[in-house]
Ligand SMILES: Nc1ncnc2c1ncn2[C@@H]1O[C@H](COP(=O)(O)OP(=O)(O)OP(=O)(O)O)[C@@H](O)[C@H]1O
């Protein structure tokens with residue numbers, strides 16, 4: 001069923017497309033000398049009623065030229081043959097429009113936009129080209145994405161692309177939550193647990209809370225307090241420490257606590273052996289995340305900066321460039337970015353300085369281990385009398401992740417026996433398994 005909200009929205013977009021068709025027709029007439037160069041383009045329609053399309057175009061106070069660009073960016077997604085149809089109507093009036101063979105689904109390019117807005121007038125073309133500049137509002141607000149200027153295709157031939165974000169907002173009125181894909185190798189991570197479940201020493205916990213403070217007050221600091229000109233954009237955090245100490249868990253908790261979506265980027269899918277590809281993949285991620293209230297979480301960042309300091313062969317050299325590129329992108333990004341790493345040795349001062357907050361996640365102390373043990377079991381299970389968690393925490397140095405693995409193992413063993421009681425031998429076996437992963441014996 002077509003709901004009213006879609007109907008009204010479609011109506012407004014349709015009105016704008018009709019207006020665009022008039023502009024195209026007029027531009028062709030001018031181009032072929034049928035109308036004077038000075039003919040003014042028809043003015044943009046004023047919408048009656050409310051729609052998300054109207055809301056967004058008026059919120060940003062789109063100029064007529066920007067509205068033309070927006071429509072061109074939308075066309076491939078809403079009416080891919082629109083330009084072909086208009087072209088047929090203009091060049092061969094009376095011809096049957098349904099003739100699919102002639103339609104190619106023309107991709108609107110920067111050049112087409114400039115032609116419609118400025119014809120052949122170079123001065124005007126330069127003026128309108130600004131709409132596509134990196135600093136233009138359509139780029140900074142995250143409405144348009146353009147290829148890198150350094151790409152092989154000359155700028156004018158580049159397609160005008162709308163971000164998936166605004167495509168959703170303009171057609172659905174909804175926020176876009178991307179799925180994992182080749183162009184967005186990131187997954188949203190969530191947790192049902194709460195900050196109280198995070199067991200950390202007070203210093204580490206304090207630093208984690210600073211992130212929350214930034215997320216809550218950062219905008220006020222940059223805008224109202226005017227520090228935006230003096231401080232780097234966004235907030236960059238480095239998590240480092242041994243495996244299983246709660247880095248990924250903390251990232252998910254911060255998201256839950258602040259209501260922001262956390263996207264965990266799979267760096268193994270980003271890193272490519274082909275030269276230049278890794279950079280391209282990273283650019284796509286940052287483009288999509290631009291201006292979104294997301295937390296970008298680069299987990300296992302070691303996949304990229306494992307080789308940062310050593311320079312051996314040509315391939316290593318590229319690995320280094322890729323790291324510099326990632327760091328540069330991270331630095332420019334205006335949101336919250338967290339990088340997570342296990343490698344302490346590879347992290348030097350110069351590297352640390354790029355982050356506003358570097359948080360070390362140490363192995364838990366005896367007391368912390370005890371708390372992780374105590375809160376880890378299901379409320380449905382109970383421990384055999386012979387089990388002393390104090391003893392386990394005291395005797396076995398395990399990370400929180402390893403403790404959870406033992407709990408999972410011993411709980412499954414109990415379930416297999418159709419029992420609710422956790423057995424001592426399963427606990428000991430579970431610990432032995434965790435130790436053997438690290439080449440340790442119990
Ligand atoms: N400090 C902690 N407090 C409470 N639970 C913890 C803590 N550390 C780890 N855990 C538990 O262990 C699980 C695994 O930890 P997590 O995946 O966050 O470790 P990590 O530091 O990201 O490890 P890696 O470096 O291998 O990615 C968590 O989901 C959580 O249940």
Ligand SMILES: [Mg+2]
Pocket residue numbers: 247248249299300340
């Ligand atoms: Mg992790």
